[in-house]
Amino acid sequence: MKFGSSIRRLSLLAGVVASALGVAASADAAEKYKIFLSMSYIGNDWQAEAANMVKALAAHKDFADKVDLQVQVAGPNAQRQIQQINAMVQGGAKAIVVYPISPTALNQVVKSACDKGVKVFAYDAEITEPCAYNVHIDQEEAGRVTAEWLVKKLNGKGNIVAITGVPGTSVDDQRTKAAKEVFAKHPDIKIVGEAVGMWSQAVARTELSKILGTRSWDDIDGLWMQVGCFTANAMQLEAGKKAGQLIPCAGEGSNGGRIQMLTEGTEVEGAAPPYAPLGAQRISYASPPYSGALALKLAVEALEGKEVPKLTVLPLPLVTNETVKLCEEGTWEEMKAGCNVFKPSLVSNPGWFASIYSEKTPEVGLNAALVGQPEN
């Protein structure tokens, strides 16, 4: 058997460590599905969180004896991901869960993988090849809904600054275009500044600082940011604004941003300004990091012969000041009851993405996203 011979070679080569793995794998080789995860650039919060959740799901008791998961990183290079997916197919993959670096560049290799009977699941971003399964939110809806919220908050009139994502990607294009269409319908809404935020709090700060070199906070009435509301509020506090004077911001679902949405004065363990309740006006949306875990779950279902739709559109996680609610421990049960933000004492990184709840993935909660530990 091809697979077994590879295990033998592997253990020969890598000695004790690999042989321990080899023994475990070859014992169950008949029942376990070999599934690969091909990640993109690992050096950012979202990717690491999504990878943790995938690993946690694979380690959950319902999946541990079904799935043999191997995680590989392709970096930002689409060419490498093509090579990697090829190697995975040759490595005997039954299914490949992939964060696609490009929606189109992988089409050929995904097609050839499908032709060999490998199921390919893309999470968060899409793959346009029809044989691939896609799991993501509706990006246009995200852009539209947040822009509409901002227009409503400003009563259809005011100067706004827009901070976009990574130029040249479909996700950024869809969100930004949808939002701009909304703004265009309201002639009194003026975009007075626009910058590329690269979906990073650090870049958002640098870009906002550049814009504020020639403008003051008093000239800006609202913010539309794909990532960076937490940072924008922190900067307003530094500029001497009071919590009540913070301008409305439509932005991403970072935990820091959601803590700021809680009513000012709320007791929260571990909170320290700017990572503290401020009563900031905000709509918080996110591309949820659980999408990778859900993709893995669907992949197992597909391998077990269940019918899985080619496209799974995730419900857009939206949190406003009215619906924001603090979690005590962050278990899945608790999130099911409606909480959606975590204490700074549990999540010390304010840029961490808080939209980790899905009714479809009871296997993973806060510990999955933080350290890769599944729920019981």
Place this chain on the structure above:
Amino acid sequence: MSEGSIAATPGHGLNRFLSRNRGTLIAGAVFVLLLLLVDWVSVGPFTYFDASFLSSGGATSAIAAVGQTIVILSGGFDLSAGAVISLVNVVLASSMDPAAASTSVVLWTLAGIAVGMAVGAFNGFFIAVLRMQPIVVTLSTMFILQGVTLLVMDKPGGFIGADLGAFYLGDAIPGWLPMSPVVIGVLLLLWLWLKGTRFGTTIYAVGSDPDAAAAVGVNVMLTRFLVYVLAGGCYGLAGVFISAQTGSGDPLVGNPLLLSMFAAVVVGGTRLGGGQGGPVGSVFGAYILMMVVNILLVLNVSAYYSTIAEGMILILAVLAGSLSRGSILASQLRAGWSRLAAWRAGMLPSQLDRGDKRLRMAAGGRARTVSHQPPFYVRNVETLRYALPAYVCLIAVIVVTQFWLGHAILNPGYWNSLLVLSSFLAVLALGQGSVILTGGLDLSVPWTIGLCGIILAGMVNGSDGALVYALPLVLLMALAIGFVNGVGIVYLGISPIVMTLATNGLLQGFALLYSQGTPAGFSSPLLRWFMTGKVAGIVPVIPFMIAFVVFAVVLLGRTPFGRRVYGIGNGLRAAQLSGIAVEKTLILVYMLSSFCAGLVGVMLTGFSGQASLGMGDDYLLPSIAVVVVGGALITGGRGHYLGMLGGVLLLTALQMLLAGTTLPYATRAILYGLVVLGAVMALRERRVH
């Protein structure tokens, strides 16, 4: 790097062939070794199918690396390669007609090559005819092309005819020979033919010594121009290949290929700085780097360790290539041996009598020279010539900002923002600038920043008390990183680009392992106040920055260390012979660079309030750009810190101007590239004769 490599003894026949092509041969051997390794550990026997996949997987990098090698052989440097690949990809994808029954492979291939050559001609015009530095010209071209690419296609999509894919990914002889090695083979044959012609010889001649080449009648200008056109053609072909491979367009597809392309060239045995090596080795280099993906996969190396493993493989591949009597490692060992012998015999300079053996000068001699000192502008004419353009452009940009956006010159907020945002690059410019002055390059800056920031935030965790011990610890760690870089470069003889690129990978791995993917902790109030607070309307980091600038100017201009740095950059061999402790100085320079990067990590953590993975990624290319825009020579030896500071302020002011407008990103990228190009026009090299 202008290093005095020991000339290989010209032998006869086989010996001569071996010594001339050592780098290529060793890269080939490493390639075969890795191929056997992949075969041994992977599933089942190595089939034709595997070979076909491997060969097409590495082909884009290999073809592009051939172009880059030709440029490097001629003593140049091309940062626009990745952007050309993206541009060709989107041009093809947006202009092919999905409804057409068939597409002409020849026609579209020629179109792609033509686009690449046109960009090459643009680069070549500025570099050869206007004698500007390749690194700035191609960096500007890169920005301009990224903008143009987004104008052609602002998101992934488009269509590439199936015929193109069937041709390039298909078989030349079904079941025996895939098409991609044939394409590369034809390209290499063309190169071998070219190398045999007079023009081929002139490429090596210009790369070895342009002055000598000009003296014997080589048309240096024409050679340089054609080199960039040829290289552009190769990138164009690489763009066609990736289009065939992906069947669609993506405006970002080529950009990440740039750094690995340089690694491929160096792994393949070509010396940065020119004159030695060749494209055959680079093709092997590209495939070596590509196969790393397969090796990591079959060995099931965990995601967090993958960059560490890659870094190690890069270093080992290069070390394997340099194991010989003539290598730096070997000569260092020999030098160490003779030093030991000299110490035993009591002949070391430090063991000799230290009496003052200088001649007595007549009293008053010093005063006389002072009175004959030429006036200030005559003494500093070189520095002024190279440093002034950045400041002139800076003033122009500020004036434009004032007229276009208002609120600039009289607005203290503007100056605060400008200086705070400049402070990061100003600190980096000292480190990167010193490295560049010695003729090196430090690519480990991004993750030195990232790792230092993450560890500082984790240790401090919001407490000012912890800052007292965390800050020195983190900066010590930065010094250690620089020490490792320096030792690898000096004692193991690894080229600075490879060594620091590998270190960057190692550091990224450490950062991921340390943070487990989610960096914890945040900046202390004091540090945050330092970067964002205000005292009498001024952010506290600004006085620090002024002190830093004074320190940097004194360090590079008025200390023995600074003189040694310039000495090494002007000629390593000459510096060695004039008694400069080259090894020690180089290690110190890399330690300085890492220290500066670590300091920026700390400052960024204070500025953002937290540390994040990848926080240093946006600072690598700018740190090189500001040094060169400020008038420094990328090959070392020339440049002044005040010029680099001018570069920092200019680029920051320009970004602030563009951020204040609502121009689309593509237009901004093009404007940015054009202004940088315009700013360095004045830095043209003097005519060779």
